[in-house]
Amino acid sequence: MNDSRNWVQVAYTGDISPDTGTLKVMVGGEPVCLYRLDDDSIHATADRCTHGNASLSEGYIEDGLIECPLHQGCFDIRTGEAVTAPCKIPVKVYPVKVEGDAIYIAGDAS
């Protein structure tokens, strides 16, 4: 891929826990959560829930949603949309690319 975005390698696909489907990494001092969904696609969002002080990497993935471990509010992993209460504010989504088994994310979040 030849674009101007600042891609940073953050992990290898094998680092994402097969049990939880999540991995918390630090990017530029910010915690980011990586996800592997059932279709093996890789995604990334800010790791901190927009409602309470919780790490989404400790949450539960179901049907493309990440359920926060604190209050079971859900976000759409692909879009960051807050889907169920008490979450109301969308979570930041990062662009992801995979080359070989290396995962890159772009710092300029969408």
Add this chain to the structure above:
Amino acid sequence: MNCNHSQGPTVVEAPIKINRRWPEQGFTRIPAWVYTDEDIYKKEMQVFFAGDTWNYVGLECEVPEVGSFKRQWIGDRPVIMVRNEEGDIAVIENRCAHKGAQICWENTGKVTDFTCPYHQWNYDLNGNLQGVPFRRGALGKGGMPKDFDPKQWSIKRLRSVNRGGSIWATFSDTAPSFEDYCGPEVLAEIDHMLPGKKLTLLGYSRQLIPSNWKMYLENLKDPYHATLLHSFYITFGLWRADSKSECIPTGGGAHSVMVSHNEGKKKTEATAEMERFRDDLQILDAETVTPRKEFNRGRVGGAWIFPAAQFGIQANSLKTRHVIPRGPDAHELVFTYYGYEDDDEEMTRLRLKHANLLGPAGFVSMDDSEMLKQVQSGVTGYPDSVSVVEMGGRDTEPTDYMVSEVLVRAFYKFYREAMEL
């Protein structure tokens, strides 16, 4: 009993038995133990505050925006008044469904939802449980049972009504409508003070008075003391024994309406007999006590809405009083001062200025809190003593004069029956 259900008050214990005998003279006597006995206090909390009564919670203007809340108590039960997402006012228990902790620790504020600090159970503005931490466990272990249903663990929302901008709530499913509970006389007083105009909050004063809560209730049902205890009134001849007044017991004696007419300063036989009346002293700033004409009736007084609220007007000061019992020998007293949205600047200034008569350091009210402390000390030391309330006779009929304890007699007639004493 189904333990899977948190709804409803948890009063399932047997009625509290009181091993006391009321003096044979009936409601013209008050035994000292009504102010000191722990069991009496517990029964009052159960029968009155948690029973078939409507309780003052606050004014709508105190919670102007979605998420604005006010912490409050109904008897000894903590509750929260909050404006929900629908824009309505909800009154919910301030008690986490998990371990019972108060979920709200601040008197007022604004939130998006409530989270108990203990285990972070999270509730929406109507008290519905939204989520609990570690519901699915941590690292694949533990968590709540699969059949844990958050809907079963919501915080109870009380029945509540909004009357002219005042919010009232009851724990009871069997209490009559608020209108029937108040009756026409009390409703007329509330509607007079809250005529449907939007209200503006002007402020609060709060104090802890070291006396039984009923002493404050009695004090507001007793115009007899006003011309004798309150030297501010007496010195400047502002409220006298010959002032035109009415004492009207309503609601079987539970509520009352008390009206006095402010007719300006004058000297008559009744005032001449009061030794502290001082013709030679003049209030330098007469505006302190002089209302700007409003309502077309120069009346002072208001309504006691049982169990623990009073709505009244003092010159131009509009306020609610709310009594929060704090055990048999203490209560908190909260004045909430308000005005109307269409008040001009001058009127707002007068409403605030006349509030100087009230509250912990009020020119008038400060005597009451000091006096009630003295009464509590007296009755506590002599638990078998009785007090006598025979001023104005031994009956409970309404009067058109002030020197009367009829409202106190009517109250204890109601009280004995309700408390089965």
